[in-house]
Amino acid sequence: MNISVIIPTYNEAGVIGETIRKARGYGGDAISEIIVVDGGSGDATRKEARRAGATTIESPRKGRAAQMNTGAGHARGNLLYFLHADSHPPPRYATKILQAVEEGSDAGCFRLSFDDRHWLLRFYAWFTRFDIDLFRFGDQSLFMTRTAFSEIGGFREDHIVMEDQEIVRRVKRSYSFEVLDDTVTTSARKYQNAGIIKLQLVFGLILSLYYLGVEQEQLVSVYHRCIPGK
Numbered sequence: 277m278n279i280s281v282i283i284p285t286y287n288e289a290g291v292i293g294e295t296i297r298k299a300r301g302y303g304g305d306a307i308s309e310i311i312v313v314d315g316g317s318g319d320a321t322r323k324e325a326r327r328a329g330a331t332t333i334e335s336p337r338k339g340r341a342a343q344m345n346t347g348a349g350h351a352r353g354n355l356l357y358f359l360h361a362d363s364h365p366p367p368r369y370a371t372k373i374l375q376a377v378e379e380g381s382d383a384g385c386f387r388l389s390f391d392d393r394h395w396l397l398r399f400y401a402w403f404t405r406f407d408i409d410l411f412r413f414g415d416q417s418l419f420m421t422r423t424a425f426s427e428i429g430g431f432r433e434d435h436i437v438m439e440d441q442e443i444v445r446r447v448k449r450s451y452s453f454e455v456l457d458d459t460v461t462t463s464a465r466k467y468q469n470a471g472i473i474k475l476q477l478v479f480g481l482i483l484s485l486y487y488l489g490v491e492q493e494q495l496v497s498v499y500h501r502c503i504p505g506k
Contacts, residue, residue, distance in 0.1 A: 277374060283360070306371065355377065381454040385456065409444060437499070
């Protein structure tokens with residue numbers, strides 16, 4: 277089996293190159309390709325991605341869900357690995373994914389860690405070890421067999437936010453899902469810019485409103501009202 281790494285981007289120059297290099301270096305021969313799916317960046321994201329060795333695709337629609345579906349449609353691997361532009365997979369991640377699939381997992385993710393050792397961020401990340409849907413977010417990355425991804429219909433493109441929560445809940449209805457015993461390291465830049473406690477409270481509010489059935493546009497509006505300029 278081989279793995280296609282799919283990374284959605286929007287204005288990630290200065291970040292995406294290192295992510296690609298680590299995704300390639302930590303993955304080894306099991307990685308058949310790294311696909312960067314761009315949502316119309318106005319900076320050097322695509323140029324930097326190509327220079328780092330990725331295939332770049334311009335998505336017809338902006339938004340992580342649409343961009344990841346576009347990447348999956350171009351991917352050749354029989355395993356799909358969705359990774360955020362500011363998240364780095366653990367060493368030997370491809371070997372661990374292949375082993376999980378060989379042992380019967382159809383999909384899964386890693387635990388989370390931040391590149392900032394603040395005690396609150398370590399506390400937040402600690403909860404991602406539990407197989408509880410409330411603690412599943414895209415920063416943890418997501419792997420899935422092509423068969424499972426195709427049969428559930430991929431990501432819901434009407435989801436501007438919480439697309440990760442939604443697809444995990446949906447895939448678990450029909451397929452086995454595993455939280456692997458290693459950590460993806462994601463950037464704490466949003467927390468550092470907005471304030472750790474404030475941003476976590478905003479995320480908690482949006483998560484609660486999502487499960488109460490609030491429309492996507494309203495969720496995005498709540499985020500921008502609470503975190504101006506983001």
